[in-house]
Amino acid sequence: MSLPLKQTIRIAIVGTGVFGRNHLRVYRELARAGETVQIVAAVDPNAEARAATTAEYGIPAFATVDDLLQSGIAVDAASVTTPTVHHANAALALIEAGIDVLIEKPIAPSLVEADSILEAATRHGCIVQVGHLERFNPAVTAALPLLHRPMFFESHRLSIFTPRALDVDVVLDLMIHDLDIVLTLAKSPVREVRAVGLPVLSRKVDIANVRVEFESGAVANFTASRVSTERVRKLRFFQPHQYLSLDFARQDLLMIDVTAAASLTPAQLEAVFAHSTAASDSPQHPTTGLSLRKVPTQPGEPLQLEIEDFLSSVRSRATPRVSGADGRRALALALQIQAEIEGHTARSGLA
Numbered sequence: 001m002s003l004p005l006k007q008t009i010r011i012a013i014v015g016t017g018v019f020g021r022n023h024l025r026v027y028r029e030l031a032r033a034g035e036t037v038q039i040v041a042a043v044d045p046n047a048e049a050r051a052a053t054t055a056e057y058g059i060p061a062f063a064t065v066d067d068l069l070q071s072g073i074a075v076d077a078a079s080v081t082t083p084t085v086h087h088a089n090a091a092l093a094l095i096e097a098g099i100d101v102l103i104e105k106p107i108a109p110s111l112v113e114a115d116s117i118l119e120a121a122t123r124h125g126c127i128v129q130v131g132h133l134e135r136f137n138p139a140v141t142a143a144l145p146l147l148h149r150p151m152f153f154e155s156h157r158l159s160i161f162t163p164r165a166l167d168v169d170v171v172l173d174l175m176i177h178d179l180d181i182v183l184t185l186a187k188s189p190v191r192e193v194r195a196v197g198l199p200v201l202s203r204k205v206d207i208a209n210v211r212v213e214f215e216s217g218a219v220a221n222f223t224a225s226r227v228s229t230e231r232v233r234k235l236r237f238f239q240p241h242q243y244l245s246l247d248f249a250r251q252d253l254l255m256i257d258v259t260a261a262a263s264l265t266p267a268q269l270e271a272v273f274a275h276s277t278a279a280s281d282s283p284q285h286p287t288t289g290l291s292l293r294k295v296p297t298q299p300g301e302p303l304q305l306e307i308e309d310f311l312s313s314v315r316s317r318a319t320p321r322v323s324g325a326d327g328r329r330a331l332a333l334a335l336q337i338q339a340e341i342e343g344h345t346a347r348s349g350l351a
Contacts (some may be wrong), residue, residue, distance in 0.1 A: 015082035088113035107327035130327030153220035158228035175224035188216035195340035
């Protein structure tokens, strides 16, 4: 049953680390802007974190989800922003209590746990949204109407090392964003996966390179690193007579249409693009007949857009843009990549 438009959605935040604090901030900003949402409680096992949250937001904070549920505080929906290994336990307790959940990516560390979340949500009629927030990046939104059979993807997501999220490897930490995006754009089952990865500064894989071939014939190359000296978040893809480049950080989308030079190879297009980006306001490359333009995007904070979509789904009971099934699909590919990396490590004698 959908909620009345004026009924306030009562929100709890489970996990008040870096992600949780961002969720708290956005919910409060939305409430101040007139959205009918109210943060009513938080959960965190750390006593200092609970005290800080209570002091800043004026809400009760509990050590466990069970403590929250036993408090009698009414909760309609919750953001689950704990470390990945705790996603299933937290989400299941909330869903069993009839509470809708927005779970930070990945949905869970295993498919068994992901399936248990989805089964419980179906049984209780609860909304499950997964926090693949790049799906809400304005550059991705602008690219979707331009799709016509993309056949080659190249993704780079590089980050400077931090001690955050070391409970999972770089595939589940960073690359999974791009796996979700490419699965959404390719719209085809996966045929084959090749992958290599290495631990560098942690005990888990910190840098990985992956090649995925789809049943449609499309191919995607992914590189993810959390030990880089720079931050890069880019996705480029080719489709017949067209090349698009997304910069997630800048929320930019550049498009090259082939006119007089329709026979150029992808490598030649890359060279033209590199030559032209410095003057991207120029509509035409002078010698090749390539039309280069910056596609208009509507600026916005992806996390805010994601949370707005979640609140809309809570009200209407409609499937969110990134459903639990979408989160499971991205997780399945990520786990397949992890298995391929383990196989390559064993074959290379690096174990």
